[in-house]
Amino acid sequence: MRWVITGANRGIGLALARQLTERGEEVIATARNPADAKELVALGGRVVPLDVQDDDSVAAFAAALGNESIDVLINNAGMAIRDGLGNLDFDGMKAVFDTNTVGPLRVLQAVLPQVKSNGGAKVVNITSRMGSIEENDSGGMYAYRMSKAALNMAVSVSSVDLKDAGVTVVGIHPGWVKTDMGGDSAQLEVDDSAACILKTVDGLDLQNTGSFMDRDGSAIPW
Numbered sequence: 001m002r003w004v005i006t007g008a009n010r011g012i013g014l015a016l017a018r019q020l021t022e023r024g025e026e027v028i029a030t031a032r033n034p035a036d037a038k039e040l041v042a043l044g045g046r047v048v049p050l051d052v053q054d055d056d057s058v059a060a061f062a063a064a065l066g067n068e069s070i071d072v073l074i075n076n077a078g079m080a081i082r083d084g085l086g087n088l089d090f091d092g093m094k095a096v097f098d099t100n101t102v103g104p105l106r107v108l109q110a111v112l113p114q115v116k117s118n119g120g121a122k123v124v125n126i127t128s129r130m131g132s133i134e135e136n137d138s139g140g141m142y143a144y145r146m147s148k149a150a151l152n153m154a155v156s157v158s159s160v161d162l163k164d165a166g167v168t169v170v171g172i173h174p175g176w177v178k179t180d181m182g183g184d185s186a187q188l189e190v191d192d193s194a195a196c197i198l199k200t201v202d203g204l205d206l207q208n209t210g211s212f213m214d215r216d217g218s219a220i221p222w
């Protein structure tokens with residue numbers, strides 16, 4: 001199977017790329033700066049430049065794929081800022097939205113022919129429990145929470161639009177993971193999160209489309 005993973009030079013994306021490579025999958029891993037992505041390049045697979053905020057970069061990425069079909073697209077690239085009422089950073093908020101919400105759609109739209117070409121593709125958007133409106137009781141993190149809640153809506157809408165094409169679209173929360181974003185206090189090792197995500201993705205089919213789920217496949221309230 002051919003997998004595309006965005007933001008694969010570090011964190012969860014790198015762990016996903018490593019585990020998929022180890023099990024013999026074809027991985028097209030993307031990084032904003034492949035020349036700096038030493039650990040990713042060392043895996044020996046294809047590393048392609050992609051900045052999900054940049055229309056030209058996304059178009060060039062889609063063009064580089066040509067007519068190669070995609071079996072699984074993992075929209076993993078993401079960013080966070082720590083904001084709160086009283087110190088909201090509106091430019092930062094726009095950048096978070098552009099990366100976390102618009103970015104996955106920018107990529108999906110650009111590679112739609114490659115995603116639709118084999119009839120059974122999966123589109124996995126790495127979202128966050130912090131985007132759950134129903135579960136929110138801690139406040140703060142406006143930009144990040146809003147961007148992931150809106151990404152969840154993009155999951156829902158695109159799942160409807162792509163159902164007839166046989167494409168399964170989901171949002172998966174990876175857990176609180178020890179990465180640059182998650183920090184050292186996080187509960188989960190990155191390899192444990194990635195392994196659990198992959199097990200869940202392997203089991204996905206069209207019946208799951210439009211779901212917001214935890215890494216083990218259990219439902220998260222919207």
Ligand SMILES: NC(=O)c1ccc[n+]([C@@H]2O[C@H](COP(=O)([O-])OP(=O)(O)OC[C@H]3O[C@@H](n4cnc5c(N)ncnc54)[C@H](OP(=O)(O)O)[C@@H]3O)[C@@H](O)[C@H]2O)c1
Binds near residue numbers: 078
């Ligand atoms: N860690 C957690 O606890 C946690 C919890 C819930 C959800 N998530 C989600 O999981 C995903 C991965 O997070 P992580 O913890 O692995 O974070 P991370 O270690 O900070 O890695 C983020 C990745 O996204 C890439 N990225 C950021 N902006 C990009 C852009 N404009 N274009 C392309 N790539 C870009 C980064 O590339 P550069 O190196 O070039 O910046 C990096 O590869 C994110 O969507 C995040 O929101 C993480």
